[in-house]
Amino acid sequence: MTPDRIRREVSAWLDANWRVDRPLVEWRNILLEGGWAAPHWPEEWYGRGFTLDQTAVVARVFRERDVVPAAQVGPRGLASETILACGSDDQKRRFLRPILTGEHTWCQLFSEPGSGSDLAGLSTRAELKDGKWIVNGQKVWNTSARHADFGLLVARTDWDVPKHQGISYFLLDMRQPGVEARPLRQMNGHQSFNEVFMTNAVVPPEDLIGGEGNGWHVAKTTLSFERRGFSRRVRGSSLDGRKQGPIYEEYEEEIRIATEPYTWYPQREGRVDLVLPRARETAAINDPATRQEIAKLICLYAGAKLASDGAEARRKAGTTEIIPAGSIGKLAASVIARQASHVHTMISGADAMLSGPDSAADGIIAEVLVSVPAISIAGGTDEIQRNIISERVLGMPKGYRADQGPFRDIKRNG
């Protein structure tokens, strides 16, 4: 379908269905039934089988008309894509709809104090007792865990096989006595991530996803969505307060809670969009050295965007695996963020010492400078992306490994 045709169809549908006086969940259910909630999903699951470009056209129309979209930002998106890819029909039926309507929020329970990069070295324990999975252990750096309804949990179910084979993947109900989330303060002052303690937390057997011992495969699926480069990244749309109508009030409330942990995420990507405006406003645009660095940034940004669009197109044609292609995009995003932070520093000069509402761009620039270090850690560090690219894209030989054989016998932290 051509962009124009999509535009016409979605506009006509919105004319007939979009009303600002509907309750939020009711509206999103209508959106789901209409097939406009996740157009890139298959038809049997609320979608239309659109390409990502076609989906972007729909999103643009929504933005232009200030239409409230389905809830898909952050870990919600990871959950829905993972469940769509690896879940049973029963799980898709139970979980997808409340994600898209915004009734359920999610978090990702992967990292542990003892294993981060080495995700498969995790030691949270899940044991089947009286037909239910009982979970004990600790997770850490889990964004949104405090207000999440469910968590994407990886835990060890077999200690006697090599580490990747003993992992299972669960959809964990966070609202139960055995789960406790405590906030952690980050270097940029925000408290987005948490530590999560699981003490005899319970998972019903139907919430194991992908089968027992198959958790590593499912986790890789989640990671591939997380690392898909930046062309795909969906931003939480923020409203400017001028929109009138009950649905906007509810949506505002949702954004306040669900996207609060992410308000600084654009800053960790370097705020490339602010570079030229800031350079003009400060007259740094006339400085030859700064111009060189800005031009490098523009090249990096444009090139990475083109490359990731290309990778996406080839991925659809079935010629490239998703994880390695995503790793190139993720590493590029780090390079871009660091270059942007460097350029913002050049532009601000001594003013880069200041933060808060009176500093440059209402404190945004200061937040860029102290948030960019996160992008090369979260979602797999730069070093891990380089390992993946070199070994899986370039086929370079694996190094010496000290973690083979039964997991029980491997040296670990703590």
Added chain:
Amino acid sequence: MQTEFSKEQQLLRDIVSRALREKSPATAVREQMASDRGYDPEIWQELCGDAGLAGVHVPVAYGGAGGGAVELGIVAEEMGRTLFCGPWFASAVMAGTALLEAANEPDWQELLPGVAGGSTIATLVLDDLNGPAGVGGSIRAAGDGKLSGTAAMAVDAHVADLLLVTASGAGGLGLHAVEGGAPGLTVEPLQVVDPTRKLSRVAFADVPARRVGDVTAGTLDRIWDRICSALAHEMIGGAQHLFETTVNYTKERFQFGRPIGSFQALKHRCADLAVEIEIARALTHHSARCLDAGAGEPYAASMAKAATADAYMSAARAGIQLRGGIGFTWENDTHLWFKRAKGSEVLFGTPAIHRERMMTMLEGAA
């Protein structure tokens, strides 16, 4: 705008790539770079006369294949990959583009078929190879059309049957056609860092010439953009070749009882290179698509030239470093690409010049 290569374009790449792998192995490159002429006329005839590689971007009406910047880029990329030695870049890319952009009928009818078919070897003589702003200062056209002055460097002028010269005269900057061997013309081959691309100093002393078109600032920018886009393709092909051979070497060379490619310092350097090359390649292919569509960023070719020159040099430095001592020998082929990378980095503007050119297009001069 196009975002992927079409089946026909993919096929063109396969054909060119196969032909060049056969006709331009490293042994042939070494032979030609050591010769004065710098190319093998028989192979030139096969690739340009028979296979039409000098006319991919020339309209069918003038003996070409009717392609655009994308097709030209495909050929350039494969030529760069194999370091093809010959006046293809000077004749097809530089002179061909200058004719297409600056000349008109009936000169197209007269001059293009020879260039497109490879029977005429042409080149474009510019008195400044750093940026369009410097062109036009050193060669003058007198009232009778005769040219005087000097171009410090011209690509493959030593073998050119036709020299297209930018010179300023009464009608402003123009493109002038000069026959190879014309009276008053001196072509003096220069010693060069990259022996796979020959350069000469070209001096004009009242050389008879014919003005074939005006070269306004806009025309010169368009010529520059098309040449830079093609050059970026040539460079990305070379970078890709160096990168692949380097990664392969790290899989085969053993030290400390293991392949050196298993050392993380080398892996990470290669991963960073993969990203740099990927970005440069995307910008390069994009620049040709922008030219063909007449859309996109007006500075797309400068982005491509700047990013690709840097990526090629990164690949070249790694190519030597990751091979150790053997990489620094004359015998090993890596230095051939290293030298081409260095030469291409500065031909038609260093990365810094292109970045400034971008910023000027985007924001005005500093």
